[in-house]
Amino acid sequence: MxxxxxxxxxxxxxxxxxxxxxxxxxxxxxxxxxxxxGPDGAGKTTTLRMLAGVLRPTAGDARVCGASVVRDPExxxxxxxxxxxxxxxxQDLTVRENLDFYADLYRVPRELRVSRMERxxxxxxxxxxxxxxxxxxxxxxxxKLGLCCALIHEPEVLFLDEPTFGVDPISRRxxxxxxxxxxxxxxxVVVSTAYLDEAExxxxxxxxxxxxxxxxxxxxxxxxxxxxxxxxxxxxxLPRAQAVLRSLPGVRRVTRFGDxxxxxxxxxxxxxxxxxxxxxxxxxxxxxxxxxxxxLEDVFMEMTQNRP
Amino acid sequence: MVxxxxxxxxxxxxxxxxxxxxxxxxxxxxxxxxxxxxFGYAISFDVKDIRLGVLDYSQGPASRRLVESFQASGYFxxxxxxxxxxxxxxxxxRGLVRLALVIPPDFEGRLGSGRAAPLQLLLDGSDAATAxxxxxxxxxxxxxxxxxxxxxxMELRLPVEAEIRIWYNQTLESRNMVVPGLxxxxxxxxxxxxxxxTIAREWERGTMEQLISTPVTRxxxxxxxxxxxxxxxxxxxxxxxxxxxFVFGVPLRGxxxxxAVLTLLFLxxxxxxxxxxxxxxxxxxxxxxxxxxxxxxxxxxxxGFVFSISTMPWVLQAxxxxxxxxxxxxxxxxxxxxxxxxxxLWVDVVAMVLFAAAGLGLALxxxxxxxx
Numbered sequence: 001m002x003x004x005x006x007x008x009x010x011x012x013x014x015x016x017x018x019x020x021x022x023x024x025x026x027x028x029x030x031x032x033x034x035x036x037x038g039p040d041g042a043g044k045t046t047t048l049r050m051l052a053g054v055l056r057p058t059a060g061d062a063r064v065c066g067a068s069v070v071r072d073p074e075x076x077x078x079x080x081x082x083x084x085x086x087x088x089x090x091q092d093l094t095v096r097e098n099l100d101f102y103a104d105l106y107r108v109p110r111e112l113r114v115s116r117m118e119r120x121x122x123x124x125x126x127x128x129x130x131x132x133x134x135x136x137x138x139x140x141x142x143x144k145l146g147l148c149c150a151l152i153h154e155p156e157v158l159f160l161d162e163p164t165f166g167v168d169p170i171s172r173r174x175x176x177x178x179x180x181x182x183x184x185x186x187x188x189v190v191v192s193t194a195y196l197d198e199a200e201x202x203x204x205x206x207x208x209x210x211x212x213x214x215x216x217x218x219x220x221x222x223x224x225x226x227x228x229x230x231x232x233x234x235x236x237x238l239p240r241a242q243a244v245l246r247s248l249p250g251v252r253r254v255t256r257f258g259d260x261x262x263x264x265x266x267x268x269x270x271x272x273x274x275x276x277x278x279x280x281x282x283x284x285x286x287x288x289x290x291x292x293x294x295x296l297e298d299v300f301m302e303m304t305q306n307r308p
Numbered sequence: 309m310v311x312x313x314x315x316x317x318x319x320x321x322x323x324x325x326x327x328x329x330x331x332x333x334x335x336x337x338x339x340x341x342x343x344x345x346x347f348g349y350a351i352s353f354d355v356k357d358i359r360l361g362v363l364d365y366s367q368g369p370a371s372r373r374l375v376e377s378f379q380a381s382g383y384f385x386x387x388x389x390x391x392x393x394x395x396x397x398x399x400x401x402r403g404l405v406r407l408a409l410v411i412p413p414d415f416e417g418r419l420g421s422g423r424a425a426p427l428q429l430l431l432d433g434s435d436a437a438t439a440x441x442x443x444x445x446x447x448x449x450x451x452x453x454x455x456x457x458x459x460x461x462m463e464l465r466l467p468v469e470a471e472i473r474i475w476y477n478q479t480l481e482s483r484n485m486v487v488p489g490l491x492x493x494x495x496x497x498x499x500x501x502x503x504x505x506t507i508a509r510e511w512e513r514g515t516m517e518q519l520i521s522t523p524v525t526r527x528x529x530x531x532x533x534x535x536x537x538x539x540x541x542x543x544x545x546x547x548x549x550x551x552x553x554f555v556f557g558v559p560l561r562g563x564x565x566x567x568a569v570l571t572l573l574f575l576x577x578x579x580x581x582x583x584x585x586x587x588x589x590x591x592x593x594x595x596x597x598x599x600x601x602x603x604x605x606x607x608x609x610x611x612g613f614v615f616s617i618s619t620m621p622w623v624l625q626a627x628x629x630x631x632x633x634x635x636x637x638x639x640x641x642x643x644x645x646x647x648x649x650x651x652x653l654w655v656d657v658v659a660m661v662l663f664a665a666a667g668l669g670l671a672l673x674x675x676x677x678x679x680x
Contacts (some may be wrong), residue, residue: 088518105522197503
C-alpha cells in the first residue's frame with residue numbers, strides 16, 4: 001500500500017497574472033497530522049482547495065489517496081472530507097438536516113447512518129442542538145458541525161482550512177481535541193493555520209510564505225535547524241536597541257518578541273560581549289539577557305525575513 | 309450519472325430552504341396569484357361602456373332614436389346631456405366623457421326630406437387605442453342608423469349583408485386571451501426570480517464550495533434543484549387554469565393532458581435558462597437582472613401576450629421567433645380556446661421540446677463543479 005496519503009509535485013496555481021502558489025513539493029504520510037502554516041495570503045487556502053479537488057491547478061499535480069486531483073478530482077472527493085474556511089453548511093437547515101444531507105451525498109448506507117450520527121453527536125457535543133438551525137449555532141459549534149459533515153462518510157484524509165479561524169479559545173481547544181481524536185483513529189489530517197502554537201501540535205508542517213514552500217519538517221527539527229540558541233535581550237528602549245543591533249557585525253537577526261529582542265548570533269561567546277558594549281555606548285540600559293531555545297516563531301521569522 | 313438518493317437529497321434540501329424563506333414563498337405563490345387577479349380583473353383591454361356625452365340641438369324623435377341606438381349597442385353609455393358646447397368641451401377636457409355626439413338643430417328636418425344630415429363626433433384622442441375602437445363602433449352605429457332611415461317603410465333587404473361571427477372567443481373578451489398567456493408569464497417569473505437565485509446564492513453564501521467537495525454530480529445538482537421549482541411552477545399553472553376556468557369563466561376547451569405535457573416542457577426550458585444564468589454569473593443580483601431581461605420581459609412584451617405579434621414592426625416580429633414564450637402562448641391559447649391538438653400545434657410542440665432540451669443542456673453546461 002502507498003505509504004503516502006498526499007503526494008504533491010510541482011503544484012501551482014495562478015489567477016490571471018497573479019501567482020497564488022507555485023512549485024509545491026511535499027508528501028503527507030498516512031495517519032499523519034500535517035500542518036500547512038503561513039501568514040494570511042501565503043496560499044494556504046489555494047493549496048487546500050487544489051488538494052480537495054475543488055480548484056484546478058494551473059501547474060503540476062497532486063495525488064490524494066492515489067488519485068490525481070487534475071485527472072480524477074471526483075475520485076479524490078469520494079475519499080476525502082473537506083471543511084472550507086468559510087462556513088459552508090446551510091444556515092437555514094437544522095444540524096440534523098445538514099448531517100442527513102451530507103450523509104445522502106456521500107451515500108452512507110441507512111443501516112450505518114444512525115450509529116455514525118450518534119457517534120458524531122457524542123464526539124462533537126452537537127447532540128442537544130440537533131434541531132437547531134445551523135445559522136443559530138455559535139462559531140465554534142458551526143465549525144464542529146462542518147467537521148461532522150465532512151466525517152459522516154469516514155474519509156481516509158481530512159482537509160481542514162483554518163478550522164479555528166474566528167473561534168473562541170475554548171472552542172479552539174475543543175476542536176484540536178477532536179482533530180487529535182481523528183488522528184488517533186487513523187485518519188490523515190491536513191490542516192492549515194496561521195497560529196504557530198497550533199502548528200506545534202502537528203507531526204510535520206509545511207511552511208508557506210507568499211506562495212512559496214519554505215520548508216517541510218517536524219516542528220522540533222525546524223527549531224533545531226536554527227543551530228544553537230537564541231539570545232533573548234530586554235532593554236529599556238527596545239525600538240532604538242533594535243535599530244542599533246541590526247547594524248552590528250555578528251548579529252545575524254534581530255526580532256522583537258513582546259518586551260524582548262531575540263538575537264541570532266554568529267559566535268555567541270564573542271558576540272554577546274559586542275552587544276553589551278554597543279548598548280552601553282548608546283546609553284541603552286540592559287535589563288536582562290538569557291539564552292532560550294528557539295521557538296517555532298523564531299524559525300518562522302528567520303525563514304520569512306531572509307526572503308527577498 | 310444520476311444517483312436517485314443524491315438527487316432527492318438535493319431536491320429535499322432545496323424544498324426545505326424554499327419553505328423557510330418568506331421572500332421565495334411570496335414570489336412563488338403570492339406574486340402569481342396577484343398577477344392572475346390583476347390581469348384577470350383589473351386590467352381589461354376591452355372597450356365597453358365608453359362614456360358618451362350628447363349635445364342635442366335637435367331634440368326630435370330621430371335624434372332620440374339615434375342616441376338610443378348608441379346606448380343599446382352596449383359599447384357606449386350616455387352619461388351626460390350637455391346644454392351648450394362649453395359644457396361639452398369641459399367634460400371632454402376633464403375626461404368625464406370619452407366621446408361627444410353633437411346633433412345639429414336641422415337634423416330632423418334634413419332626415420325627413422331625405423337630404424344628407426351631418427353629425428359631429430368628438431373623440432378624446434389622448435388614449436389612442438380606445439379612441440380608435442370607439443370611432444369604429446360609433447361609425448358602425450351611425451351607418452346602421454342611416455341605412456335604417458333611408459330604407460324605412462320599404463320592404464327591401466340589403467343585397468349583401470355580412471353576418472360577422474367571431475370564433476373561439478365569441479365575445480372578444482380580452483380576459484380569454486389574457487389568462488392563457490398569463491401562464492407563460494408566471495412561469496417566466498419563477499424562472500427569473502427563484503431559479504436564477506439558487507446556484508448564485510450558494511456561490512455567494514459559500515455553501516457551494518462545500519457542496520462541490522462531495523461526490524455529487526453536476527446533473528444531480530441541476531436536476532435536484534429543478535424539481536422543487538417545477539412543482540411550484542405546475543402548482544401555479546394549475547391555479548391559474550382553475551382560476552381562469554371557474555373565477556373568470558375562461559373556457560378550457562382542449563386536451564388538458566397535452567397542455568400539461570407542453571407546460572412541463574416549457575417549464576423545464578424556462579427554469580433551465582434561469583439556472584444557467586445563475587451558474588454563469590454567480591451573483592444573485594446580476595442573475596435576477598439577467599433573467600428578467602432574458603425570460604420575463606420577452607414573455608410579457610414579445611410573446612403576443614399583451615401586444616399582438618402581427619401588428620409589430622417586422623424586426624420585432626422576427627425576434628419573436630426566438631422567444632420561447634411566443635410558442636407557449638400559442639399553445640395555451642390554441643388548447644384553451646380552440647381545442648386544437650398536437651397536429652395543428654406541431655410547430656409549437658417542436659419549439660417546446662427544443663426549448664426544454666436547450667434549457668436543460670445550457671444549465672448542465674454552465675454549472676461547473678469547481679472554483680474559478
